[in-house]
Amino acid sequence: MHAPGVPRVSDGELISTNPATGELAGQFPVADADAVGRAVERARLAAEWWAGLGFAGRRARLLRWRALMANRITELAGLSHLETGKPVVEAVVEAVSAIDHLDWAARNAKRVLGRRRVRSRLPVAEFSARLEYQPFGVVGVIGPWNYPVLTPLGSIGYALAAGNAVVSKPSEYTPAVGQWLVDTFAEVVPEQPVLQAVQGLGDVGAALCRSGIDKLAFTGSTRTAKVVMAACAETLTPLVIEAGGKDAVIVDTDADLDAAAEACVWGAFTNAGQTCIGIERAYVAAPVYDAFVDKVVTRAGRLTVGLDDADLGPITMPDQIATIRRHIEDAVERGGRAVLGGPDAVRPPYVHPTVLVDVPEDAEAVREETFGPTLTISRVSDAEEALTRANAAQYALGGAVFGRRRATRIAARMRSGMTAINSTLTFVGMPTLPFGGVGNSGFGRIHGADGLREFARSKAVTRRRGPSLLPAMTFERTPAHLDRIVKATKLMYGR
Structure with missing residues (x-):
């Protein structure tokens, strides 16, 4: 019997089921390399039409898609x-x-990406300058399963707004959600296949990397990101990567402990801990450590686990359960203590909230991404030690700081792409802010103005508007011209 939630291919179709009950969620034709190539070619023609609509035309259609999703949000959430x-x-x-x-x-696409004049400089004052952003053409998106709506749309929506067509490869764990997004977009943009999905396992993602797309946006594990990068390198296909995380929260002595505990529990256990920016480590200043642990354990202990009307659902990817179990057991074997949960909290397909203390820094639960409902809490002498430990991880995606006097300064020094002060995860919900990591957590940005620019090529244009006062870029220069250039340079920059 096939395990619930594990995607499988049967008779050329990808079959998706619920990870707890095995209920069928959908089945979709699997794309081979030729099918992926044909989708990209269709997208290339569609991209010309889509770009030709201009910012106003694209805005109108994207807002209609937004309205459709808002009006059918219950349907989307149910799926x-x-x-x-x-x-x-x-x-x-x-x-x-x-x-x-x-x-x-x-x-905001027109404001961020619209053609604009750029000021010239005195040595080249005879030229006017302008900057424009042009769409890449066809953008490939390989999305994750843990947030199958928000995360892919962080690339898809911004790429579409920038004027690109998109070929999306949804996670094999969430093909139905990915197809729903494509199908509903087609309802409001029926003219051309501007947004398409190619369904299948990892080989379909590899085919997309090699299909001739103009840029790729990938979200997934750091290990898979390296494989994707290698495939894209074959054709010098540029890409933006959002990879793994091991986010930390720092709790200073002057933090509001109730607010910190509440936010930390949310950051650690929302979506059963299956969150790339989830809080997996907490470093707490010694004077408030015991009180903070008590508050976290009390709140986390109230969380319910189950499929319906529960705070935490099942682990979506069954294979991840073994990693979660290994991290918990390794932490306990190394001298850590489970003040909530522990090895017995792993009850497939569920894992109950687990809070670990006294865990050595070289334990897997501290060093590696767990991607489950676990949290290690460590006592530190002060915020400086907390910062040092937080920054020691190979991952650097997000993080959080709780405190008053020093919080802003600490947040600025945290090695991460995003940091929240007196909250957790909130930056992902800010469309005005860029989202992305550092180091093994990836590079490039989605969301915000930087996210729009990520899916457009900058193009510089100059235009002569008069004779050159300092004719440097010509073989018609005379000794008198050279003397004038030297004098002007000394006058402008020599003081």
Whole structure:
């Protein structure tokens, strides 16, 4: 019997089921390399039409798609719940954020990417200058399963707003959600296949990398990201990568402990810990350590686990359960203590909240991405030690700081792409801010103005508007011209 939630291919179709019950979520034709290539060629023609609509035409259509998703948000959340097992309320929150991002991208693309004049400089004052952004053409998107609406749309929506066509390869764990996004877009943009999906396992993602796309946006593990990079390198295909995380929270002595505990529990256990920017480590100043641990354990201990009307759903990817179990057992074997949960918290397909203390820094639960509902809390002498430990991880995606006097300074020094002060995860819901990591957590940015620019090529244009006062770029220079250039340079920059 096939395990619930594990995607499988049968008779050329990808079959997706609920990770807890095995209920069928959908089945979709699997694309081979030729099918991927044909999708990209269709997208190339569609991209010309889509780019030709201009910012206003694209905005109108994207806002209609946004309205459709808002009006059918319950349907979308229900499908996400069925396919991932996440609570419906979590699926609704995810969809709301995705809709807000799409709205912002559609409304701000012209302001960010529209043609603009750029000031010239005195040595080249005879030229005017302008900057424009042009779409790449066809953007490939390989999306994750943990947030199958918000995360892919963080690339898809911004790429579309920038004027690109998109070929999306949804995760094999969430093909139904990915297909829903494509099908609903086609309802409001029926003219051309501007957004398409290619379904299948990892080989389909590899085919997309090699299909001639003009840029790729990938979200997934650091290990897979390196494989994707190698495939894209064969054709010098540029890419943006959002990879793994091992985010930390720092709790200073002057933090509001109730607020810190509440936010930390949310950051660690939302979506059953299956969050790339989830809080997996907490470093707490010694004077407030015991109180903070007590508050976290009390709040986390109230969380419910199950499929319906629970705070935490099942682990969507069954293979991840072994990693979660190994990290918990390794932490305990190395002298750590489970003050909530522990090895017995692993009850497939569920894992109950687990809080670990006294875990050595070289334990897997501290060094490696767990991607489950676990949290290690470590006592440190002060915020400086906390910062040193937080920054020692190979990952650097997000993070958080709780405190008053020093919080802003600490946040600025945290090695991460995003940092929240007195909250957790909030930066992902800000369409005005870029989202992305450092080091093994990836490079490039989605969201915000930087996210729009990520999916457009900058093009510089100059135009002569008069004779050269300092004719440097010509073989018609005379000794008198050279003397004038030297004198002007000394006058302008020699003081």
